[in-house]
Amino acid sequence: MSTSPTASKDKKVEEKDKKGDKTDASKKVEEKPVPPTPTAEIKSNIALIERAVGDLEPRFTHRVLRSLTALRKRLDNKIIRDAIEENYPSDSAVKTSLLSWLPAAPPADQSMDVDAAAQPNGPVASTPSPKPTSDPVPEVEIYFRLLLIHHLHASKDNYAKSVELSKETVDKIQQLNRRSMDPIAAKIWFALERSYELGGELADARPMLLAAQRTAALRHDDDTQASLINRLLRSYLHYNLYDQADKLVSKTTFPASASxxxxxxxxxYLGRIKAVQLNYSAAHTNLQQAIRRAPPAKVAPGFYQAVHKLFVVVELLMGDIPDRSTFRHPVLQKALQAYFDIVKAVRTGSLSEFQATLNKHASQLEADKMYTLIVRLRQNVIKTGIRRLSLSYSRISLRDICLKLHLDSEEDAEYIVGKAIRDGVIEGRIVHEKGWMECEGRKNGYGPEVSEVFGRRIGYCLELHNQSVKAMRFPLNAHRKELAAAEGAREREKELAKEIQEGDLDDEGLGDF
Incomplete structure (x- = not known):
């Protein structure tokens, strides 16, 4: 039988309609929820803070603070003003104090508010939320002050104003003396240090930070203590006071429960201190921990780049060549271009190429505070060149070494070659009478240095396992449910045994048994 052309057309139309319905349904599924406005997000955060204070659960406050980085980028004067007016009564003294740090509202905004109030039956009118009758908890005020400080950091003209607000907020925290305020207080100290740094007065904040660190240590306030130790280390390293930073690390104990x-x-910061003190293995371990614990690269690209810059230099100072995949990372590719050129110069062992690369990128390396560390790589470049010569020649004169490595004199070449032989970089000996170096082939690829490398790797893996086990979280009082279930089972067994002994159960009661 042959189908008519009209019937086939109808079938095609039906199939297209079905496909269209499927695509519409898939589009509806793929639609993402609309993110809340900054004012609504601030209001929900205030509800979480009040819940944290009421239930004595600081995890709700930590949840609010985790959203601070994304929220502060969306703030402006109108959003903060609307949030304050929405969450405080009209006659609140705290509201007046908070609004005094913002510029006065322009007349246009006030007229728009009046028009919206005068037209309740408009097409886009919405029911206004009821005004609160009392002030929220004091933690909410400190949270608003934190938002204000970060908002003032956005403009260079408001740096002095942010310092003044930070001082006033710290004094208020110390007057209130509430332990439920500790997580927000830790962020306030970070904002205070940032205000002084932007204003060029970072050293002036150091006595205040030291006094607050002693108080936090006595109160066992881990959040504030961890933040203050990092703030002090940043202050010391900003002015190259590495001895004071090392003393602070030796005299304090960083809280293990810190975020x-x-x-x-x-x-x-420990990696930077250890690298300057020539303790490269300890610096390498600390930087590995910093990379592992750091936020994702797209969330905190600046910190991720700073850690990897120091990590690459420390690996070069240890005599290792960094992995090429590090320089191909999309966040690191552009930032580490100068360091990639340094790695290529060190790998080739050419002292002239290393010096030319160093001069080319001197301004960037000085801005990154890596210039003095990279200057130390000169000896590593010479050792690499000597190692390449020892693999290429069984015997080479000191004069040829001096020419190939661009050294000043044969005495320098003799000293450097002797030190390389003594350090185990190459295997050979210097014939002083004839003025040449005789190289010996390596017997095998194993030795004490290989076992040390494997020992470091195994230690790192064990430490990673221990930290992962410590970071595991379990539900509170979960064992009590198991104990209650086991106790109930024992009671049922006792009742069943008692009934069997008394003969109350008949054959039907035993069931399948």
């Missing part, structure tokens, strides 16, 4: 971002900063 991962604070631990990442602390390990990064």
């Amino acid at each position: 991962n971002p604070q631990l990442a900063r602390y390990h990064y």
Whole structure:
């Protein structure tokens, strides 16, 4: 039988309609929810803070603070003003104090508010939320002050104003003396240090930070103590006071319960201190911990780049060549271009190429505070060149070494070659009478240095396992449910045994048994 052309057309139309319905349904599924406005997000955060204070659960406050980085980028004067007016009564003294740090509202905004109030039956009118009758908890005021400080950091003209607001907020926190305010207080100290740094007065904040650190240590306030230690280390390293920073690390104990971002900063500062003190293996370990604990690269690209810059230099100072995949990372590719050129110069062992690369990128390396560390790589470049010569020649004169490595004199070449032989970089000996170096082939690829490398890797893996086990979280009082279930089972067994002994159960009661 042959189908008519009209019937086939109808079938095609039906199939197209079905496909269109499927695509519409898939589009509806793929639609993402609309994110809340900054004012609504601030209001929900205030509800979480009040819940944290009421239930004595600081995890709700930590949830609010985790959203601070994304929220502060969306703030402006109108959003903060609307949020304050929405969450405080009209006759509140705290509201007046908070609004005094913002510029006066322009007349246009006031007229728009009046028009919206005068037209309740408009096409886009919405029911206004009822005004609160009392002030929220004091933690909410400190949270608003934190938002104000970060908002003032956005303009260079408001740096002095942010310092004044930070001082006033710190004094208010110390007067209130509420332990439920500790997580927000830690962020306030970070904002205070940032205000002084932007204003060029970072050294002036150091006595205040030291006094607050002693108080936090006595109160066992881990959040504030971790933040203050990092703030002090940043202040010391900003002015190249590495001895004072090392003394602070030796005299204090960093809280083990600190958050991962604070631990990442602390390990990064330790890595910088150890690298300057020539303790490259300890610096390498600390920087590995900083990279592991750091936020994702797209969330905190600046910190991720700073850690990897120091990590690459420390690896070169240890005599290792960094992995090429590090320089191909999309966040690191552009930032590490100068360091990639340094790695290529060190790998080739050419002292002239290394010096030319160093001069080319001197301004960037000085801005990154890496110039003095990279200057130390000169000896590593010479050792690499000597190692390449020892693999290429069984015997080479000191004069040829001096020419190939661009050294000043044969005495320098003899000293450097002797030190390389003594350090185990090459295997050979210097024939002083004839003025040449005789190289010996390596017997095998194993030795004590290989076992040390494997020992470091195994230690790192064990430490990673221990930290992962410590970071595991379990539901509170979960064992009590198991104990209650086991106790109930034992009671049922006792009742069943008692009934069997008394003969109350008949054959039907035993069931399948």
